[in-house]
Each structure stands twice: as C-alpha cells, then as structure tokens.
Amino acid sequence: MKKAKFNVGLFGIGAIGSVIGSVLSQNKLISMAYFNRSKKESLKVKYGESKNNIPIKLESTLNLSKELDWLIIAIKEYDYVNARKTLKELIKPKTNIAIIRNGLNLYESLHGLANRSNVLECLIDCPTQKNDEDYYNQITKGKIVVQNNALSNSFAKLFGENEQLVIEQTVDFKTASWEKLIESSSLGAILALSGETCWIFEDQELINLYKKIVIESLQVGIKDGAKIDSNYKDQLILKLKKYPSTKGSSMLTDRLNNRRIELMAKNGIISELGKKYKLETPLNDLIYNLLKYTNIKKNVY
Ligand SMILES: NC(=O)c1ccc[n+]([C@@H]2O[C@H](COP(=O)([O-])OP(=O)(O)OC[C@H]3O[C@@H](n4cnc5c(N)ncnc54)[C@H](OP(=O)(O)O)[C@@H]3O)[C@@H](O)[C@H]2O)c1
Incomplete structure (x- = not known):
C-alpha cells in the first residue's frame, strides 16, 4: 500500500x-x-x-x-x-x-x-x-x-x-470572481425578492431591471480592477433569455427554505465596495436592505 x-x-x-x-x-x-x-x-x-x-x-x-x-x-x-x-x-x-x-x-x-x-x-x-x-x-x-x-x-x-x-x-482570478458575482447576485436578487424562478423574465420590465443591476454592479467591478468589457451585459441578457423557465438560484432556494442568504457574498459586498470607491449603488443597496431582514428575522444577521 x-x-x-x-x-x-x-x-x-x-x-x-x-x-x-x-x-x-x-x-x-x-x-x-x-x-x-x-x-x-x-x-x-x-x-x-x-x-x-x-x-x-x-x-x-x-x-x-x-x-x-x-x-x-x-x-x-x-x-x-x-x-x-x-x-x-x-x-x-x-x-x-x-x-x-x-x-x-x-x-x-x-x-x-x-x-x-x-x-x-x-x-x-x-x-x-x-x-x-x-x-x-x-x-x-x-x-x-x-x-x-x-x-x-x-x-x-x-x-x-x-x-x-x-x-x-x-x-485573472479577480475578473473571473466578478463575472460570477455580477451574474449570480443580479439574477439571484430578482428571483429571491420575487420568490419565483426564471419564468418571470417573460416580462420585459424584469429583463430591464436585471440589466440595470448588472450595469450598476459592473461599474463597481471595473473600479475594483476586474477586466470586463461592456459587452458582458449583453452576453448576460442573451444567456438569461435562454434559461429554462424553471431555473432558480441559491439565493431563491435559501429564501424559499427559510435559510440564511449569503448576502455579504452577493449584493452586500457590491454595496460595500461601491461605498469604498464612492460609487452610487442604489439597486444593490435596496436589495441588500430588503433581504437583510429575511436574515434578521432568523436572528442570524
Ligand atoms: N452547494 C452548492 O451548490 C454551491 C455551489 C457553488 C458555490 N457554493 C458555495 O460554497 C460554499 C459552501 O456551501 P455549501 O453549499 O457546501 O454549504 P453547506 O451545505 O451549508 O455546508 C457548510 C458546512 O459547513 C459546516 N460548518 C459551518 N460552520 C462550521 C464551523 N464553525 N465548524 C465546522 N463546520 C462548520 C456546516 O455544518 P453543519 O452540518 O452543522 O451545518 C456544513 O456542513 C458557500 O459559499 C456556497 O455559496 C455552493
């Protein structure tokens, strides 16, 4: 042996x-x-x-x-x-x-x-x-x-x-991390707040909202040193349109199962870095402030 x-x-x-x-x-x-x-x-x-x-x-x-x-x-x-x-x-x-x-x-x-x-x-x-x-x-x-x-x-x-x-x-690990974060937190936030899977993107208003969150997060990522070009948002929209209507996300699963959401590994860190770089992040702030209450309720914030 x-x-x-x-x-x-x-x-x-x-x-x-x-x-x-x-x-x-x-x-x-x-x-x-x-x-x-x-x-x-x-x-x-x-x-x-x-x-x-x-x-x-x-x-x-x-x-x-x-x-x-x-x-x-x-x-x-x-x-x-x-x-x-x-x-x-x-x-x-x-x-x-x-x-x-x-x-x-x-x-x-x-x-x-x-x-x-x-x-x-x-x-x-x-x-x-x-x-x-x-x-x-x-x-x-x-x-x-x-x-x-x-x-x-x-x-x-x-x-x-x-x-x-x-x-x-x-x-370039930083860029890879930002790419994953932007997609998972933008999609995850919309699904977790609505409580629904990707079928809701039949609604153009929600595609527009997704795009706005992606753009806001992208500017923080670029300031933080991620090398992502602005085409990335269009690639994400194309990807979004191809997702099966039943696709969920870890944020949605945690919300639906009454488990704590990893907020500081998602929209929370984007808000925090936005403050550090003096960039406005109203959408990520809103998402963070709403979802943090699902964690506070479990006394685990
Ligand atoms: N699962 C996925 O599909 C997936 C995919 C991509 C990324 N991730 C990421 O990977 C990371 C791990 O996720 P996961 O899904 O594996 O989580 P998980 O299933 O909740 O497992 C976490 C494990 O850590 C243990 N643990 C927590 N605190 C501990 C401590 N103080 N000492 C020793 N053990 C401790 C937990 O023990 P208990 O048995 O007591 O709970 C649990 O077994 C997360 O950041 C997650 O977002 C997960």
Missing part, C-alpha cells in the same frame, strides 16, 4: 465539502482529516448513476496528531466568524489553505489567521443539493477556478485527473 504523502484537512462537510471529500478520499497519497460543526458519519454523494457512501470519522482539533499540509475550507461566508477559533487551532505556519466559497476577497475571512501567501482563494461552480435520500446530489461536473500560480499547482495535484471535479487555473 502507498504511504500517504499529504495530510489534508477538510473543514465543513456540507454540499461542497462532501463533493470534495468524495474525490480526495480516492487519492491514496492523501490522509484526510474531517471537521464539521454537527455530527457526520459519512460522505454521501450522488453523481450521475454513481452513489458514494464513504464512512468518515470527525476529528477534534485537540487530539489532532499531525500538522496539516492543506486545509480546505468549505463553509458559508457568514460561518467564518464562529469558525475562527477552531480554524486558528488548525492553521500552522506551513499549512496551505484553500477557501472555497462565494463572494470576493475571500482571504479577508482568515485575516490574522494565515499568511496571505499560503491562502488560495477558490471559486466553485458545482450545483449540489441534498436529495430525499439524504445524499448530496451533484448535478454537473464541478469546476474550481483558481489563480494560476505555484500554490494552485500544488492544490491541483491533490485532485489529479478525476471525473467529478476539474481545477481550472486562470491568469
């Missing part, structure tokens, strides 16, 4: 953590350590026809005997505050860290806990939801986008070639 070469910690075994764990646990060169807030005894992932049920044992930071070479964090943007103490115990000077979450400036979630040079910010495209059999259903092949550098080379090696997930290295 091959001896494990890398100690990898996976922090947050929800939808994305389960997908990542189901891939990495196949790599015999990796010794995995799993961390989650609630009890978890297995990774249950369905992808296409295959159903994986992999037993796991959660570790405690107190009796962890080995230092981690990599710590992969897959928790929601708003969960970092409460996770800080545990993360601090896990992060050692030589630990490389991959932050997988929506939003921008992901490193700031770990500010003061890790050196910037050890942190790899990751954007993930991997629609995954729990199904009725308590499996995480991974709908399509996942893609993790990272900046092209030595750290991401080493991260990509953990995954190797596999059917479930690809690591894509880009020369």
Whole structure:
C-alpha cells in the first residue's frame, strides 16, 4: 500500500465539502482529516448513476496528531466568524489553505489567521443539493477556478485527473470572481425578492431591471480592477433569455427554505465596495436592505 504523502484537512462537510471529500478520499497519497460543526458519519454523494457512501470519522482539533499540509475550507461566508477559533487551532505556519466559497476577497475571512501567501482563494461552480435520500446530489461536473500560480499547482495535484471535479487555473482570478458575482447576485436578487424562478423574465420590465443591476454592479467591478468589457451585459441578457423557465438560484432556494442568504457574498459586498470607491449603488443597496431582514428575522444577521 502507498504511504500517504499529504495530510489534508477538510473543514465543513456540507454540499461542497462532501463533493470534495468524495474525490480526495480516492487519492491514496492523501490522509484526510474531517471537521464539521454537527455530527457526520459519512460522505454521501450522488453523481450521475454513481452513489458514494464513504464512512468518515470527525476529528477534534485537540487530539489532532499531525500538522496539516492543506486545509480546505468549505463553509458559508457568514460561518467564518464562529469558525475562527477552531480554524486558528488548525492553521500552522506551513499549512496551505484553500477557501472555497462565494463572494470576493475571500482571504479577508482568515485575516490574522494565515499568511496571505499560503491562502488560495477558490471559486466553485458545482450545483449540489441534498436529495430525499439524504445524499448530496451533484448535478454537473464541478469546476474550481483558481489563480494560476505555484500554490494552485500544488492544490491541483491533490485532485489529479478525476471525473467529478476539474481545477481550472486562470491568469485573472479577480475578473473571473466578478463575472460570477455580477451574474449570480443580479439574477439571484430578482428571483429571491420575487420568490419565483426564471419564468418571470417573460416580462420585459424584469429583463430591464436585471440589466440595470448588472450595469450598476459592473461599474463597481471595473473600479475594483476586474477586466470586463461592456459587452458582458449583453452576453448576460442573451444567456438569461435562454434559461429554462424553471431555473432558480441559491439565493431563491435559501429564501424559499427559510435559510440564511449569503448576502455579504452577493449584493452586500457590491454595496460595500461601491461605498469604498464612492460609487452610487442604489439597486444593490435596496436589495441588500430588503433581504437583510429575511436574515434578521432568523436572528442570524
Ligand atoms: N452547494 C452548492 O451548490 C454551491 C455551489 C457553488 C458555490 N457554493 C458555495 O460554497 C460554499 C459552501 O456551501 P455549501 O453549499 O457546501 O454549504 P453547506 O451545505 O451549508 O455546508 C457548510 C458546512 O459547513 C459546516 N460548518 C459551518 N460552520 C462550521 C464551523 N464553525 N465548524 C465546522 N463546520 C462548520 C456546516 O455544518 P453543519 O452540518 O452543522 O451545518 C456544513 O456542513 C458557500 O459559499 C456556497 O455559496 C455552493
């Protein structure tokens, strides 16, 4: 049997953590350590026809005997505050860290806990939801986008070639992050506020509203250094018109399921950066101020 070469910690075994764990646990060169807030005894992932049920044992930071070479964090943007103490115990000077979450400036979630040079910010495209059999259903092949550098080379090696997930290295991570943010927050806000799926874009007024939110967000992105040309808004409108009427969004799903919306990884961060750059963002402010009450109501704002 091959001896494990890398100690990898996976922090947050929800939808994305389960997908990542189901891939990495196949790599015999990796010794995995799993961390989650609630009890978890297995990774249950369905992808296409295959159903994986992999037993796991959660570790405690107190009796962890080995230092981690990599710590992969897959928790929601708003969960970092409460996770800080545990993360601090896990992060050692030589630990490389991959932050997988929506939003921008992901490193700031770990500010003061890790050196910037050890942190790899990751954007993930991997629609995954729990199904009725308590499996995480991974709908399509996942893609993790990272900046092209030595750290991401080493991260990509953990995954190797596999059917479930690809690591894509880009020369401009900031632009990739803004492109995803603009689309997901503009679409997500309209769907979450209306409570409806994409059928509502049969209404030209709503297409116009979508376009206005995109343009407003785009100007903040460009000021922040994203290299997106103004054709991008037209590409998004064309894409929007092709979406199936039943298409939803994570913001809509969270709203309908009475779960907290990751607002600061969506319109909230656009409003915040607008203020920083002295740009008016009335639509994102409005969206943020309305949706924050769905979070306040759950006493989780
Ligand atoms: N799911 C998707 O399709 C998808 C697609 C693209 C991007 N993303 C992004 O990926 C990120 C992760 O999302 P997700 O869908 O995987 O979320 P999720 O299913 O809610 O999983 C988050 C996991 O983190 C755990 N956790 C939270 N706080 C913790 C703490 N203090 N210590 C240890 N574990 C903790 C939770 O534990 P509990 O078991 O106690 O809840 C849960 O298992 C988010 O930013 C999300 O927006 C998700």
